[in-house]
Amino acid sequence: MRTRKIVLPLLLVVLAFSACNTGQKFEINGHVADKNLDGEWVYLVPMVNAPVERVDSTQLKNGSFTFTGKVETPEIYIIRTRPFLRLSHQELLVVKEPGTLQVYLGANSKVAGTALNDSLQNWKVQKEIIDNKMLFLNQNLKNADAENQAKINIELEKLRTERAYSSFEFVKNNQDNVVGKMVARIMKGAFTAEQLKELSIE
Structure with a gap:
């Protein structure tokens, strides 16, 4: 009886210590x-x-x-x-x-x-490269004549497609981790219907 009284408090201490160190x-x-x-x-x-x-x-x-x-x-x-x-x-x-x-x-x-953070940083860099190109084109668009506006809009659409495809490939390769799921939430609106279907995103 005495042994049981000693063992029980010790067990509680061990369990508490383990819970604090998960x-x-x-x-x-x-x-x-x-x-x-x-x-x-x-x-x-x-x-x-x-x-x-x-x-x-x-x-x-x-x-x-x-x-x-x-x-x-x-x-x-x-x-x-x-x-x-x-x-x-x-x-x-x-x-x-x-x-x-x-x-x-x-x-x-x-x-x-770490692997996930290195992957996230790589996606960030690639996206920002395209974003900066689009920012530059949008700034030029304001002062361009009709002919050049048309050309700039074509280039902007190419960059939008490139950005969406790059993020789509990233999500496809990272569907099982938090980074892929986060990028999917951020870029969902840029994906085509076919890309959303392939990624099983509604």
Whole structure:
């Protein structure tokens, strides 16, 4: 009887300890373009389901910041500064997953360090290349004559098709992970009916 009284509390301690240590460790090491922002806050915000208690934050010190913790399943997060600083420090999508990430926040933010994040960064780069070409053409469109407007519109349509196809191929190759599912949500409106059908997106 005495042994049972001792064993039961020990078992509860072990179970409590195990519950607190579920998940695997992640670490995000970041730095910012402007080294004079010490004391500013950086936020790690879930892309979906983001009540205040799920938002993490840390202060910049010597132009750097770190987030650490444990994660059970990969999830998309946004790393951001306060609104005014986002004009010069682009928000960044990252996958919170086991491993160590290296993050840079600046005019063109980037992430590297794990397979899903490297994949997400590659998609971001490819999309931004096309987006910048389209931005340039749209700026020229405003002052172009009718003949050149027609030519520019043809080029814009080619770029829209290229961007959609690039994202379609990305989603097709990543349908089983959170990155592919996120890009599918973002780019759904750009896909053709045939592409949506192949991806089983309604």
